[in-house]
Amino acid sequence: MAENLQTIIAQISEIAAEFNKDIQQTKSRDDTEQVKVKFLSRKGVVQNLFVLLGTLENQDRPRAGAELNRLKNDIQNAIDEKLKSFQTGKRSIELFDPTLPGKEYHIGSFHPLLQVLDEIKDIFVGMGFRIEEGNEIETDYHNFEALNIPPDHPSRDMHDTFYMGGKYLLRTHTSPVQIHTMEQQKPPIRMIAPGKCYRKDTPDASHSPIFNQVEGLCVDKGVSFGDLKGVVQAFAQKMFGKDAKVRFRPSFFPFTEPSAEYDFSCFCKGKGCRVCKNTGWLEISGAGMVDPAVFGFVDYDPQVYSGYAFGMGVERIAMLKYRVNDIRIFYENDVRFLEQF
Amino acid sequence: MKVTLKWLKEFVDFSLTPDELAHALTMAGLEVEEFYTERHDFSKIVVGKVLSVEKHPNADRLTVCTVDTGDGQFSVVCGAPNVSPGMLSPFAMNGGTVANGMKITSREVRGVKSSGMLCSEAELGLSERAAGLMVLPENTPVGLNMEDYVGNPDTVFDISITSNRPDCLSIIGIAREIAAITGTSLKKQKTTFAVTPQENIDDYIKVDIKNSFKCARYSGRLIQNVKIKPSPFWLASRLHSVGIRSINNVVDITNYIMMETSQPLHAFDYKKLAGKTINVREAVDGEKFVTLDEQEHILDKEALLICDAEKPVALAGIMGGLNSEVDNSTETIFLESAYFDPGNIRRTAKKIDLFTESSRRFERGTDPNGTVFAMDRAAKLMQELADGRVLSSFIDNYPRKITPVEIDLSVKNTNKLLGTNLSAENITAYFPALEIGINKQENDLIQIKAPTFRPDLTREVDIIEEIARLYNYDNIIPVLAPPVNQEQEANQKVNFKDQVRHYLAGFGFKETVAYSLVSEKLAEPFIPSKNEFAQLLNPISRDMAGFRPSILLSLLTTVAYNRNRQKSNLRLYEIGNVAWKDQQKEGFTEFTQIGGILAGKSQEQSWYGPEESYNFYDIKGAVAALLHKCGINGYEQGQVVEPFWDVESSSILINGKYCGAFGKFNQDVCSLFKIKVADIYGFFINYEELFENRLKDKKYDPVSKFPSVPFDLAILIDANIALHEIEKEIKNSAGPHLIKIRLFDFYKGEQVKKGKKSIAFSLTFSSKECTLGDEEVEQAVNNVLAHLNKLFGAVLRPG
Numbered sequence A: 001m002a003e004n005l006q007t008i009i010a011q012i013s014e015i016a017a018e019f020n021k022d023i024q025q026t027k028s029r030d031d032t033e034q035v036k037v038k039f040l041s042r043k044g045v046v047q048n049l050f051v052l053l054g055t056l057e058n059q060d061r062p063r064a065g066a067e068l069n070r071l072k073n074d075i076q077n078a079i080d081e082k083l084k085s086f087q088t089g090k091r092s093i094e095l096f097d098p099t100l101p102g103k104e105y106h107i108g109s110f111h112p113l114l115q116v117l118d119e120i121k122d123i124f125v126g127m128g129f130r131i132e133e134g135n136e137i138e139t140d141y142h143n144f145e146a147l148n149i150p151p152d153h154p155s156r157d158m159h160d161t162f163y164m165g166g167k168y169l170l171r172t173h174t175s176p177v178q179i180h181t182m183e184q185q186k187p188p189i190r191m192i193a194p195g196k197c198y199r200k201d202t203p204d205a206s207h208s209p210i211f212n213q214v215e216g217l218c219v220d221k222g223v224s225f226g227d228l229k230g231v232v233q234a235f236a237q238k239m240f241g242k243d244a245k246v247r248f249r250p251s252f253f254p255f256t257e258p259s260a261e262y263d264f265s266c267f268c269k270g271k272g273c274r275v276c277k278n279t280g281w282l283e284i285s286g287a288g289m290v291d292p293a294v295f296g297f298v299d300y301d302p303q304v305y306s307g308y309a310f311g312m313g314v315e316r317i318a319m320l321k322y323r324v325n326d327i328r329i330f331y332e333n334d335v336r337f338l339e340q341f
Numbered sequence B: 001m002k003v004t005l006k007w008l009k010e011f012v013d014f015s016l017t018p019d020e021l022a023h024a025l026t027m028a029g030l031e032v033e034e035f036y037t038e039r040h041d042f043s044k045i046v047v048g049k050v051l052s053v054e055k056h057p058n059a060d061r062l063t064v065c066t067v068d069t070g071d072g073q074f075s076v077v078c079g080a081p082n083v084s085p086g087m088l089s090p091f092a093m094n095g096g097t098v099a100n101g102m103k104i105t106s107r108e109v110r111g112v113k114s115s116g117m118l119c120s121e122a123e124l125g126l127s128e129r130a131a132g133l134m135v136l137p138e139n140t141p142v143g144l145n146m147e148d149y150v151g152n153p154d155t156v157f158d159i160s161i162t163s164n165r166p167d168c169l170s171i172i173g174i175a176r177e178i179a180a181i182t183g184t185s186l187k188k189q190k191t192t193f194a195v196t197p198q199e200n201i202d203d204y205i206k207v208d209i210k211n212s213f214k215c216a217r218y219s220g221r222l223i224q225n226v227k228i229k230p231s232p233f234w235l236a237s238r239l240h241s242v243g244i245r246s247i248n249n250v251v252d253i254t255n256y257i258m259m260e261t262s263q264p265l266h267a268f269d270y271k272k273l274a275g276k277t278i279n280v281r282e283a284v285d286g287e288k289f290v291t292l293d294e295q296e297h298i299l300d301k302e303a304l305l306i307c308d309a310e311k312p313v314a315l316a317g318i319m320g321g322l323n324s325e326v327d328n329s330t331e332t333i334f335l336e337s338a339y340f341d342p343g344n345i346r347r348t349a350k351k352i353d354l355f356t357e358s359s360r361r362f363e364r365g366t367d368p369n370g371t372v373f374a375m376d377r378a379a380k381l382m383q384e385l386a387d388g389r390v391l392s393s394f395i396d397n398y399p400r401k402i403t404p405v406e407i408d409l410s411v412k413n414t415n416k417l418l419g420t421n422l423s424a425e426n427i428t429a430y431f432p433a434l435e436i437g438i439n440k441q442e443n444d445l446i447q448i449k450a451p452t453f454r455p456d457l458t459r460e461v462d463i464i465e466e467i468a469r470l471y472n473y474d475n476i477i478p479v480l481a482p483p484v485n486q487e488q489e490a491n492q493k494v495n496f497k498d499q500v501r502h503y504l505a506g507f508g509f510k511e512t513v514a515y516s517l518v519s520e521k522l523a524e525p526f527i528p529s530k531n532e533f534a535q536l537l538n539p540i541s542r543d544m545a546g547f548r549p550s551i552l553l554s555l556l557t558t559v560a561y562n563r564n565r566q567k568s569n570l571r572l573y574e575i576g577n578v579a580w581k582d583q584q585k586e587g588f589t590e591f592t593q594i595g596g597i598l599a600g601k602s603q604e605q606s607w608y609g610p611e612e613s614y615n616f617y618d619i620k621g622a623v624a625a626l627l628h629k630c631g632i633n634g635y636e637q638g639q640v641v642e643p644f645w646d647v648e649s650s651s652i653l654i655n656g657k658y659c660g661a662f663g664k665f666n667q668d669v670c671s672l673f674k675i676k677v678a679d680i681y682g683f684f685i686n687y688e689e690l691f692e693n694r695l696k697d698k699k700y701d702p703v704s705k706f707p708s709v710p711f712d713l714a715i716l717i718d719a720n721i722a723l724h725e726i727e728k729e730i731k732n733s734a735g736p737h738l739i740k741i742r743l744f745d746f747y748k749g750e751q752v753k754k755g756k757k758s759i760a761f762s763l764t765f766s767s768k769e770c771t772l773g774d775e776e777v778e779q780a781v782n783n784v785l786a787h788l789n790k791l792f793g794a795v796l797r798p799g
């Protein structure tokens, strides 16, 4: 027997009214459960109406379906609310225990090395440096030659290099990024290059064949060694606190002249401790004024421009900061380690 | 490089304590790694006189000696071959302690009572000479405590010398630095010695240099009548302090002078040189030569050889030959002191992998004008310590004269580069001690002459470094200048990567950083063919044979590592570079990948719910969330190409381009990583694509002020129609007010007809202009239904 839309709509209103009456009279969980069976069970009042839906004309079905769905939802909500009202009353005295643990979250985290790197990046970006990145597989030219380290140069001994065939190798420092940047840009330049570097070291507590380095470069007219000292000192104080002191010692790198090693004052404030081997100073890395020969490779005029460059090992700083005594731990990714950061 | 305080003081006067000296040298660029005063415990060790030596009754190699200490006589069992009646030797009495910590007591040796011990230099820690007893000079008082004999202990400094300072691979070089630091000058050492007159060295030997580039200078002296014997104690012990073994007097003298001057010397046994000739020539390809250490080397034509009339006798600058070595019967020495081209020595040493104290100095650059001085210092010692007679005339072939480099130094440039305010006088004051000469000086310009023992000084900037070093870096005032380039833009590629890291950490992933070098075995499933593995030519191990081809390889390694430590539920990510060997052209393709991993359970059994394991839709959800955050709304899925995925997997296509994949790792790849339970899901996305497709300019889309209208739509549809297709068509047909589609129910199985699926969407309609009426929503839904019906044969699901 075909039904028409009006009768269905009318029946929906009737059922709604009946339900409202019933639900108001319920006084307990059981009463409510009975109302639920009457209206929502498989043979309940609402389900019967859904069956009738199939007998409607096609164009009427969505409207009726929508109305019926709304009714079903309203009934369900009202019943849930009622059931809850009985429940909460009870739980507030008997079942509620505020000391149960909250639901567990998945807690994300950043790797400690990259947290330190983020901090370093922030400090230098704040001082007007732009971050540059480059490939880890480099050419001999960019890793060595353009940095004034010709083939057969004794200082190549310091860079125990992984070779990949042809002119390719794994970069031993992030300094090739300086060269790429200078090849593409004219001064003024103020950049840092963070990234992974590779040296053929057998892994032990203080050596890793893979490590992270940040190299900085500033080139402009009239840049001096005093500027280099200023920037490195500002960095030390931002990283390790206002009391941090910096010491520069002469050294040798083929791509800088004058060259320096720089140390930060130890946390023991010069008293001497195990970390600084009783010297009061922590060796950080190398720095210096860009060697004019390097400018030659990138076509900058050393009569016009001067610059400074500096490097630092991220692991070294992270080890000092977090008191990690074995560099390998950073690369094991033991979650018991990671979740501490 | 090790030096001792007493040795330095032979060349420069200074009053710094060892501590102050170490600091001063370090601050001048000669980093003192450690310094220590040699300590010997000589209590109860005295000069003993061996009165008698008798054979031990029960042992062939032992003797029983009577030793007099002036205070008494002792019977001692001794094993030294050189023990003889009358000799003086250190004697450790009972209760004394020798260098290895052994305490001397009375004991029985093979049935004979022995008290005390006669000692070698090694046993007292004075040198490494252990083969026989230390022989003391005849006039040494018996019973003298050894401390009084040896004198004050010396202090040894171990200094790290940078490769640009070959001059500091010597006592004199370091003494010169001390002179420069303390403002004094070097004490010149005499090289005078008696010579045999009226003899011409040309009658004894001729030197012919065939290649004056590789050998610019060759000096030599003939010393006759030498007696090869052990070095005196002072020489052996001084070499011992700086780490050199004592061999015999002649060899020790050449080493001693090399340590003193940085000029390597070589002593040939003159009678082993055929034809009274030295030829300095290049090797022929494939020429073989046996060095002193009895190793045979195959040379190429780059290598330089020192030859006699018949054969090579030394590998120039690196090591002498076995065939011309000084031995105990040597009577005449030909002493070589030469200058070889640094680059050539380095290349040869590297090729044959033979690095010596000599090659270390030549390859960094010795002083071409210092050969005769060093040779004469050695000749003097040979006369004194080996009874040698030095021939008056000597060889000095110098075909390619090397003169001091002249450099123009501007005071202005110096101050500009250093940020200092030094006067010309301040600057030139540093030069005398460094032996830097001044040719002329006018106004701003100082024309200087760099000494030839300083090959590192060739340009103005090199001199500026010398000035800075001696002025002391500490005195340069730090300046914090404003940024030089305020208008430069941030690097978006770096910043966006950091944003992605924040998104993933926000989704509860922990960041990892793994070694990017991996084994070939693990790399295999991640590259199409073995040829594409970015292999290293010289790996340190098979586990680090090449560059990782996929970030997922690192993440699976991390999973395996943690699972071995009972951590099986993991939610990790890594962003890093991966590389493949290029097949088309020589080289490599390196790119950045983002990878994530979900392993094990997402929720452990808890008081509020049962445990739940990660599944395909967890990883898909993570990918969708990441793409959403990057403003990439809409991506397509396709077949994966990588062989490590299980059937539950899908690729990620953005604008039709394959740029990543996600899904479950198959059993094979898990087994390869020794992961027992294959319940790992992962994703990777190539960073470049994500960066290129990110939403660059986010613009605010005003939210509606009017209430939205929900509508639930349940349909039956062919099971093989992809959900994103259906959603696309709903959007296409629902009109402008549909703002959200959300699937809330899905069913496939017995309850619906075979080949169909039942799906239910919650649709949300909203208009920015008005409150939507029921009719408008109904109309929209009707349109959707009709459209889906026409396109896919979808029908409304019966309640």
Ligand SMILES: [Zn+2]
Binding pocket: A266, A267, A268, A269, A270, A271, A272, A273, A274, A275, A276, A277, A278, A279, A280, A281
């Ligand atoms: Zn300390």
